[in-house]
Amino acid sequence: MIFFTTLSLSFGEIQLLFSEKVEYSILGISALLFLIALCLLIWQIYRYCMLFPVLQRADGVLPKSGGFQYGTQTRDSKMEVHYEELSHQLSPGSSCTNLGSSFDLDSMVDLEEEHIQGSLRFSLFYDQLQARLVVTVLDAQDLAVRDFSHSVDPFVWVRLLWAEREDEEQGSLHSVLHEWQTRLVKKSCSPVFGDQFSCALAEKEVSRITVKFEVRDFDKYSRHGILGEARVPLNSLKISYPLELRKDLQVPKKDMVGEALLSLKYLPTSQRLEVGVLKIRTVCHPNKTERALYARISVTCNQCKLRHQRTTQKKRWEVTVFNEVMTFVLPDQQIRECSILVSVFELQPSKKSSKHLIGTIHLKTDKTSENEHWKLMMQSLRQPIAKWHLILI
Structure with missing residues (x-):
């Protein structure tokens, strides 16, 4: 009994060592640490919301149906737009990996026979004060999956097409002003991107611009597939405020x-x-700096590239004259089964690795206008047959 009493007195003596001032100090430090942790939590939530604005849906989100409509102005439309140049913007001198580099437009299968499904949500905004166009790729929904893997790895390729004529007549030629690509989202039929791109653009040029969104399926070992496209001409939209669309x-x-x-x-x-x-x-x-052109001719047989040659570089004019002939040795059987791919590239002589594909021409034996040129060649052996062909992209 004496032993336990001694312990109780010793414990009481220890408790008396802490004065009231010390106790309030410990309580104050604890409250301060709690406030610091709370502030850090609020800051992380704020950063998350700023980096992924697509996760915050406004009250006036457009329905899932196709087409576009003018959205009502909400708090999201009043947010300050940050013109941050993203690291994955495609530039002629960029050395980063290009998701679209292994894609060949002329190898694209006839997608009209395939099932195109899904939609893409994006926003457009033209800042008149800073003369900049801002394009934000938000998300996609219900994309088609590959038959063999039952999954899809989508990313979006964005092009700004500038029309040669302001009236957009049929047959008008275009020029690609800028190209961007979003980040890759693996194994998702409804990916969320939230990537924003911007470029300087004069207000008088806006009516000539068409924004083309191409949703692609990434393939590491082959050519990227195309899941569909959406395009919007800016001459029919009012984008002085951020406008959100779903197509x-x-x-x-x-x-x-x-x-x-x-x-x-x-x-x-x-x-x-x-x-x-x-x-x-x-x-x-007109605002582009000095460029050079060259063409590469590839001969393909049974989807296997046999050989290729390229022309010399020429300074780019409205009509660039080459007058060069490339010779390919092909057996009689191969000449009846082969196809010719002419790829036109532009580059900046002052920069290294600035090659940029303008477009392609595919000459092959099928029911197209190119087939007519091929038939004339086979009917007029040993004679050169010249013909104009459209360059497509």
């Missing part, structure tokens, strides 16, 4: 970016095919 994906269409005068000649005795690049006409935006 159903459509079958991709190629755009005319130029034309080329090509010549074909086949010599059956020596089994030689001669492809001549005579002239190339392209549309170039």
Whole structure:
């Protein structure tokens, strides 16, 4: 009994060592640490909301149906837009990995026979004070999946197409002013992107711009597939305030970016095919710096590239004259099954690794206008046959 009493007295003596001042100090430090933790939590939530504004839906979100409509102005439309140049913006001198580099437009299968489904949500805004166009890719929904993997790895390729004529007549040529790509979202049929891109653009040029969104399926070991496209001409929209739209994906269409005068000649005795690049006409935006052009000719048989050659670089004009002929040795059987791909590239002579694809021409034996040129070549052996072809992208 004496032993326990001693312990109780000792414990009481220890408790008396802490004065009232010390107790209030410990309580104050605890409250301060709690406030610091609360502030950090609020800051992290604020950063999350700013980096992913797509997760905060406004009251006036457009319905899932196709087409576009003018949205009501909400708090989100009053937010300050940050013109931050993202690291994945495509620039001619960029050395970063390009998700679209392994995609070949002429290898695209006939998507009209495939099932195109899904929609894409994005927003457009033109800041008149800073003369900048802001494009934000928000999300996609209900994308088609691949049959063999039952999944899809989507990303979005964005192009600003500048029309040669302001009235957008049929047959008008276009020039690609800027290209961007969003980040890759793996294994998602309804991916959330939230990527924002911006560029300087004069107000008088806005009416000539068409924004083209191409949703692609990433493939590491082959060519990227196309899940559909959505395009919006800016001449029909009022984008002085941020405008959010949702568009159903459509079958991709190629755009005319130029034309080329090509010549074909086949010599059956020596089994030689001669492809001549005579002239190339392209549309170039007046504000673009000095550029050079060259063409690469590839011969393909049964989807296997046999050989290729390229022209010399020429300074880019409205009509660039080459007058160069490339010779390919092909057996008689291959000449009847092969196809020719002419790829036109532009580059800046002052920069290294600035190659940029303008468009392509595909000459093959099918029911197209290019087939007519091929038939004329086979009917007029040993004679060069020249014909204009559209450059498409």
